[in-house]
Each structure stands twice: as C-alpha cells, then as structure tokens.
Amino acid sequence: MLQLYQQLYKDQKTKWSTDRINYFIERRNSDLSNNQNRMLNSLLNRKPRHITLDRLIYTPEGSDTPVYTTKAQTIAEQARLHFQTHAGSTSSAVYNSVEDLPEPWKQEYLPIPYIDANWWSTFDSPITMDELLNTLKTLPNNKAPGPSGITYEDIKHLHPSILLKLTTFFNLCLRHITLPKAWKQALIFPIPKPYEWEYLLSNTRPITLLETPQKILYSIITQRLNNILSKHNLLQHNNRAGLKGQSTYEPLVNIQYAIESVNFNNQYKRSSRNKQDLWIAIQDLSKAYDRVDIRLLRLSLLRLKIPQAITDFICQTFSDRFNQVILPN
Secondary structure, rough: OOOHHHHHHHHHHHHHHHHHHHHHHHHHHHHHOOHHHHHHHHOOOOOOOOOOOEEEOOOOOOOOOOEEOOHHHHHHHHHHHHHHOOOOOOOOOOOHHHHHHHHHHHHHHOOOOOOOOHHOOOOOOOOOHHHHHHHHHHOOOOOOOOOOOOOOOHHHHHHHHHHHHHHHHHHHHHHOOOOHHHHEEEEEEEOOOOOOOOHHHEEEEEEEEHHHHHHHHHHHHHHHHHHHHHHHHHOOOOOOOOOOOOOOHHHHHHHHHHHHHHHHOOOOOOOHHHHHOOOOOOOOOOOOOOOOOOOHHHHHHHHHOOOOHHHHHHHOOOOEEEEOOOOOO
16 A cells, blocks of 8 residues: 555656746746846846835035935935936037037938838828737736726727727827827836946846836837838848847847957967957947937938828827836835
C-alpha cells in the first residue's frame, strides 16, 4: 500500500511539474507577442520597480538647501510644479509657417516635391467596423486605464451595436476635428528611472494614463499613418522606429560590423601606430519625445503633405491638456 501511495505521489508530482513547465512555455510564447515587457523582465531576471510618493526631498524656491518632507500637501505641490515643467517647449518663437523659421531650417521644412498628395487620399476616409475590430484584436489586456476606469477588456466585450456607435463617434471626432473635453485630461503615474530614486522627483519619469477609447482611436490613426509611410518610404532611411518591416536591428548590425571590421584589420598590424581607431558617438536627448514642439510638428506633417484636417486633429490631441499626478491616498 505504501508503495502504491508513493507511486501516486510521484506521478502527481511529475504531472504537476510538467503542467507548470508547459504553462510557462506557453506564457513566454504569448508574451513574445502580447507582453514583451514581462518577457524581458523574466529573461533578465528583473523585477518591476515602483515608488510610493509619500516622502520627498526638494529645494524650496529661493533656497539652495534641500528639504526632506512627508507632508502630503507639500508633496502634492512639488509634484504639480515638477510635472508642469517636465516637458514642453521653452521657446517663445512663433512658427506659424515655414517663413517664420530661421534661415538654415526653412529648406528642411518645405513640402517634399516628389510626394503625391493622392497617396493620402484614403487616410481621412471614415473608420470602418472591421478596422475597429482588427485594432481591438491587437490590444493587450491588463493595462492600466485612464481617469474613467474603462479598460481594453471592457471595450472588447461590448455588443456589436455599441461598437458600431463607437465607430460613428470616432468618425465624428475626425470629421469635426474635435475631442471630448474628458480626453484632454490624463493621469500621471511616476515611476523610477533605472537607478534608485532617493526621494527626488528628478529621478522619476511619468507614465501618462489616457482614456482607453482615445488610445484606440490613436491606434487606428497610427496604423493608417504607418501603412502609407512604409508603402512609399517617406521618412529618412535612419528613421526606423515603429515602421512596418523596420527596427533598430539594422543600425545595430552596421555598428557591430564596423567594430568587427576594425578589430579584424588591427590584429594583422604589428605596430600600434598603424592600427585604426574607431570612435562611436551616442547622443541621448533628455525627454526627447516629451519636448516635441507642436508648432514644428505641424510643419513636419505638412511637409509630408498629410491632409490639413488630419494634421489639425493630430496637433489638437497634444494641445490644452490637463494632467493629474497619482499620489498615495
């Protein structure tokens, strides 16, 4: 009888181990497409890091001495001041047209001659139900919602008649170049940079939580934009991030080839005087995406001959916004 129980235990343990292994293999395969962040955390044995904004070190205005505080009101005030100035153009120049630009930049922002405006003819066509459904299939689950609390899962489970109304609503937004007032509001959740935050807001970066329907509309517009940019190869050859069939792999391969080529040639040179040097300069722009000047963005879109209505809609999404910082309690 004891041997029977031992065998049953062994069989159950083996089955449990096999099931767990298969579960994690399937989850990793799924994460490759749907949750790359969790996949990388697993591969690198890296745990997600969070902060609790219940204490802070800041320097009061007019003083050079840092102050430590746990007062909720002071923390809220300092967080508001910090994220108000976190991004945005500091230039007071007015760029309503190419003529307003400094002379060296005027040529760079002129409409590109070889672009046919007809390439964009389908870009502002009405959004279809099929287009919405295809977009919903690509959206991940378990993502933090915006102020309303509506999630991707909520919208995926809507009845087709409601999804049809949502499609109509999206088309009204595009046709009238307008957005709901609620979409101008967002939540900011501070997370730490790759090093210890040490109670300094400068050591954090913001994650902005937008309304889920708003993100779905932006996904549809982004997909349309991506299709045309990729089909006609409209961007500079080094602009590879985010485009269909493009990635940072090609530039990295070029850098690796340059390094290996120099190393290979140097190993056959006896004298150090004849060996080649290879210098690689890497530029990191602080808050590069956050500090895009909307006025220059408009000129850049018009340079590609994107329809005026779509240009106005895209620029409006980044204008007159209001953010709230998520704090404890």
